[in-house]
Amino acid sequence: MSNGAVLSISEKPGNPTGYIILIGAIVGVNYALAKLVMQAGVTALSATLMQMLVAGLFLYLLLHYKQEKIFLRLRHIRYYLLNGFLGVTIPSLVAYIALQHIPAWLLTVMTTLSPMVTAALSSVLERKLIAPQRLFGISLGLIGISLATLSGAQVAHFDPKWILVGAGMPLSLAISNIYRNKAYPTDTSPIATAAGTLFSQVLLLAPALLLLDSLTNVVEPLQSIWWVLLTIGFLSAGSFALTFFIQSRTDSVGFSQVGYFATVSGILVAAIAFKEPVSITIFASIAVLFLGLALTNGHVQFPRSRLR
Secondary structure (H helix, E strand, O other), rough: OOOOHHHHOOOOOOOHHHHHHHHHHHHHHHHHHHHHHOOOOOOOOHHHHHHEEEEEEEHHHHHHOOOOOOOOHHHHHHHHHHHHHHHHHHHHHHHHHHHHOOHHHHHHHHHHHHHHHHHHHHHOOOOOOOOHHHHHHHHHHHHHHHHHHHHHHHHHHHOOOOHHHHHHHHHHHHHHHHHHHHOOOOOOOOOHHHHHHHHHHHHHHHHHHHOOOOHHHHHHHHHHHHHHHHHHHHHHHHHHHHHHHHOOOOHHHHHHHHHHHHHHHHHHHHHHHHOOOOHHHHHHHHHHHHHHHHHHHOOOOOHHHHHH
């Protein structure tokens, strides 16, 4: 379910807010559609593989139209496999598994933790102290997600232990962000890189799926829900393409605003489609999380005198 594999690594001026809002809306809608897939009895592994296959095929058609190709040198293949496993496969599997136990809106909220976890891990790996504002923002974000979790558990009646499972998604995305910044291949187009990444994960997961389940058990649940998986794959491909389009028009901080709009769209769609209860306390918790994210990414600045 994740778009983590294609977050911009460029630092470029501009702020295409309309496209950022659209990508956020797509991400939020995809989480709600994934809930439908799980309710139809499709396994997490089947759903993940089908989503990546469909999205990869759509991107391949776009590549063919643009007369571009997927590079298959060793360093490209290594990047496809590692970045795809960390930034696509693990987050998608975790999302599909978690959606069987927690509300769709809560999973979209957890997605916004990825930039904060990335900042914290980068600081540890680079052995640098986190700037006071970032540290405060990360702490505030953790408080926000904790409040949202506790409030959601009281309203929706789910076991909070599944939050720990869901936390694997932003953690894996954060590790993928760090790896991508160091190993991203600059001699190929972003769409080709994304297509290669998706196809590499299809080849990685297909043998596991066939070993763990029979073909009949895989195909039967898909027959009633194939149109939802087709929609998820198409929307995923669209979000990839839009991400590449805005790479030259914004920086990584600007693009991180996607999390705000993904959360809002996810909450609205989940509330309408699944009648998931959302209380005022949950909205207040999300506001705290948004403030923490804004401070972490620098969208909101504290006066210097307060940080001394």
